[in-house]
Amino acid sequence: MSAWVLPDHIADVLPSEARHIEELRRGLLDTARCYGYELVMPPLLEHLESLLTGTGEALGLQTFKLVDQLSGRSLGLRADTTPQVARIDAHLLNRKGVTRLCYCGPVVHTRPDRPHATREPLQFGAEIYGHAGLEADLEAALLALDCLRVANVQDASVDLADVRIVRSLLAGVAVDAPLLQSIHAALATKDAGELAFLARDFPVASREGLLALLQLYGDDGVLVEAEKALKRTTGVRDLLSNLKWLASRLEGVRVSFDLADLRGYAYYSGARFAIYAPGASDALVRGGRYDEVGAVFGRNRPAAGFSL
Known part of the structure; x- marks a missing residue:
């Protein structure tokens, strides 16, 4: 096998597509910022128990696992960013009242989640913490729809x-x-x-x-x-x-x-x-x-x- 051949469902992103992805990323983050969401950037690599505890079997099966050569502890490459943002809200920010956070970065999956999909998708998301009312559920849905409009998605x-x-x-x-x-x-x-x-x-x-x-x-x-x-x-x-x-x-x-x-x-x-x-x-x-x-x-x- 040639040394330059990439793993299945992993691909390089060439200039024209990279430019389009970056423009889209900026548009999504700007839209979230207009709603009052702050950007966070969790690490790609984290202790396994932090990534997976309480998230269910499906996420565990999608997560690449490895051993930390420094500590000997099990690590995981994130397959979903939501648990990481919850950790940031709970331990690093620990604010009272409502907190709005957003993120945009790669996740890594052990298997593609649909035919012809990449195993290294770019995931964008937004989370609102500290609001138990239906208004928060509605805000999340409205922001999601606005983000799809930024991406020129029609007839959602x-x-x-x-x-x-x-x-x-x-x-x-x-x-x-x-x-x-x-x-x-x-x-x-x-x-x-x-x-x-x-x-x-x-x-x-x-x-x-x-x-x-x-x-x-x-x-x-x-x-x-x-x-x-x-x-x-x-x-x-x-x-x-x-x-x-x-x-x-x-x-x-x-x-x-x-x-x-x-x-x-x-x-x-x-x-x-x-x-x-x-x-x-x-x-x-x-x-x-x-x-x-x-x-x-x-x-x-x-x-x-x-x-x-």
Whole structure:
């Protein structure tokens, strides 16, 4: 093999593309700054437990791991910047009140997350800490949409969900981590047969509610149907009302709902959004609320944001 051949799904960036990427990076950061977000630059390399504790198996599988030749401790190359920004908010800044932070830098993945994708993507994101209200969720979605406009993305659409709906359906049900992961996978693929098998021993309300989620996707009529189908589950009505509030304030874009969508990393704790565009095979942006992301760093406070 020639010495100059790069690993699979790793590529050099040549002048014309590099110029375009840098212009885009500057545009995204300037947009975030207009919203009051401050730039942080976490390191690419960090102790493994800091990168991965509480983030779920998916992020662990995407993370390159190595041993520090100085300390002998396990290190990781970041596959997602959100946990690092939570650490900065908790330990380095430790401010009272609302903090807005943004970042833009490379992450490294052990495997490409979609066909023909690079394993060294540039990740941009923004996080708002210390605000528990829906206004923070809305701000994150509006900033994400403005960033896509800066990138000349046309006809974007927003898909909304809330992970607490599934949590409410499973409240009081004994579910270990492997079973929960299988349930999430069945919901994501809308596999009714597999989901029915996994939930066969659940209480009737939990089992029927989970199966109902598979059909609860589409326009705002989904929220009406969900209120009927999940009326026996405590707290769901308020969660649906919150989603309706968010959707009503996302003007100029098509809004849909998929109440079974749990894709993404495990640190999400509330309302979530994904933004799609014609011609893209997957979501361009994923974001939402992740109040528990800072708990491992000793500061569990409200947080919302997104990455693209």
